[in-house]
Amino acid sequence: MRELDNMTVxxxxxxxxxxxxxxxxxxxxxxxxxxxxxxxGKDSHFDSLVVPVQRWTTVLDSLLYxxxxxxxxxxxxxxxxxxxxxxxxxxxxxxxxxACYTKISELEDPVVVCEPLPNFxxxxxxxxxxxxxxxxxxxxxxxxxxxxxxxxxxxxxxSSSHSHRQSREEVDKYLQFSYCIKCGLCYSACPxxxxxxxxxxxxxxxxxxxxxxxxxxxxxxxxxxxDDRHGLWRCHFAGxxxxxxxxxxxxxxxxxxxxxxMLGISKDKRNV
Amino acid sequence: xxxxxxxxxxxxxxxxxxxxxxxxYGWERVSYWLQRLTGIFLLVYFVGHVFETSSLVGGRNxxxxxxxxxxxxxxxxxxxxxxxxxxxxSANGIRLIFTHVGIGLGKPGRPDxxxxxxxxxxxxxxxxxxxxxxxxxxxxxxxxxxxxxD
Ligand code: SF4
Ligand code: FES
Numbered sequence: 001m002r003e004l005d006n007m008t009v010x011x012x013x014x015x016x017x018x019x020x021x022x023x024x025x026x027x028x029x030x031x032x033x034x035x036x037x038x039x040x041g042k043d044s045h046f047d048s049l050v051v052p053v054q055r056w057t058t059v060l061d062s063l064l065y066x067x068x069x070x071x072x073x074x075x076x077x078x079x080x081x082x083x084x085x086x087x088x089x090x091x092x093x094x095x096x097x098x099a100c101y102t103k104i105s106e107l108e109d110p111v112v113v114c115e116p117l118p119n120f121x122x123x124x125x126x127x128x129x130x131x132x133x134x135x136x137x138x139x140x141x142x143x144x145x146x147x148x149x150x151x152x153x154x155x156x157x158x159s160s161s162h163s164h165r166q167s168r169e170e171v172d173k174y175l176q177f178s179y180c181i182k183c184g185l186c187y188s189a190c191p192x193x194x195x196x197x198x199x200x201x202x203x204x205x206x207x208x209x210x211x212x213x214x215x216x217x218x219x220x221x222x223x224x225x226x227d228d229r230h231g232l233w234r235c236h237f238a239g240x241x242x243x244x245x246x247x248x249x250x251x252x253x254x255x256x257x258x259x260x261x262m263l264g265i266s267k268d269k270r271n272v
Numbered sequence: 273x274x275x276x277x278x279x280x281x282x283x284x285x286x287x288x289x290x291x292x293x294x295x296x297y298g299w300e301r302v303s304y305w306l307q308r309l310t311g312i313f314l315l316v317y318f319v320g321h322v323f324e325t326s327s328l329v330g331g332r333n334x335x336x337x338x339x340x341x342x343x344x345x346x347x348x349x350x351x352x353x354x355x356x357x358x359x360x361x362s363a364n365g366i367r368l369i370f371t372h373v374g375i376g377l378g379k380p381g382r383p384d385x386x387x388x389x390x391x392x393x394x395x396x397x398x399x400x401x402x403x404x405x406x407x408x409x410x411x412x413x414x415x416x417x418x419x420x421x422d
Contacts, residue, residue, distance in 0.1 A: 244297070
């Protein structure tokens with residue numbers, strides 16, 4: 001234990017960043033936080049707040065510091081702090097990112113500008129309204145549709161009792177798309193969403209692919225939902241959705257693959 | 273007036289500004305931006321071109337007058353831009369035809385951190401660069417022929 005302590009002191013001395021040391025040099029950064037309150041009709045403006053940062057400080061950490069010690073009225077939404085719940089999305093230095101997943105040190109900018117996610121209506125400060133985004137998500141029926149599971153139908157004893165085994169290849173077809181946390185970053189970065197309110201957006205389309213490519217799914221009408229001039233065909237493959245996705249979902253890939261199924265270039269190999 | 277401002281704020285759509293700024297999301301977004309701009313530019317050119325050639329029905333004199341207008345430095349510069357726009361739009365368009373049907377994008381798999389989206393792979397990026405290089409070569413050749421003199 002003593003040895004371990006010595007080691008720590010040694011290495012910290014070298015780096016000059018031991019928090020127990022009086023000379024510990026705490027860096028500071030300026031947060032520029034977008035402030036507005038649409039319900040009260042207040043004009044929007046930016047507040048500048050100076051916060052201490054360390055190498056590992058995330059934008060969410062610094063916003064929470066500012067909220068705790070500088071201005072408790074800042075509106076932010078967050079929950080898990082580990083890129084799992086998808087609630088802390090915001091525009092950070094011009095690009096949609098998760099605040100809990102973005103370290104200030106990686107931005108390499110002395111000023112960190114936090115704004116609400118574009119393409120989402122603003123409720124207050126950095127909090128945006130996801131109603132339309134979730135409606136698009138719901139519109140593609142984001143669940144496995146299989147008559148054998150439908151309780152309203154007469155259940156075929158044999159087929160309902162057998163397990164739906166999937167091969168590794170079958171799982172690989174949709175697995176990455178099922179990692180979506182519905183954070184809305186892709187929706188925010190998409191240039192088509194920016195101009196077309198009826199376009200379902202990369203998230204919903206990628207989820208449609210996720211269920212369509214699942215060998216357990218038998219939803220026949222799924223593709224019809226987006227076979228529309230405001231639907232699947234409005235994607236022009238700018239790729240920005242895949243660029244900003246924090247979970248490696250690659251919505252652009254899902255959309256293009258969906259199109260290839262729609263055009264009959266890929267064969268539907270589902271075997272439900 | 274205030275209500276209008278509020279409504280815009282609530283919508284918060286980026287609108288045209290969203291796609292007019294190509295600098296935030298890498299090469300794929302630049303190619304998307306150029307593809308759209310060149311498309312609009314070529315459409316304008318096409319209308320002008322039809323108008324220009326339609327002067328033929330006015331007889332040889334009308335055609336010669338129209339032709340004189342294009343035989344200027346500005347006219348040639350415009351034509352060089354047309355060459356560049358059509359080269360990029362075609363070369364990048366061929367890449368996009370393939371990507372739009374899922375060809376050249378890689379396969380879905382199990383994402384591992386750090387994530388590299390397979391749809392933004394090197395093949396795609398090379399396609400964009402090739403389109404840009406072809407555009408530059410075509411424009412240089414066009415400039416040499418049109419502005420180079422005898
Ligand atoms: S696809 Fe990615 S960026 Fe889009 S909502 Fe899902 S996790 Fe977020
Ligand atoms: S707080 Fe949950 S994703 Fe950031």
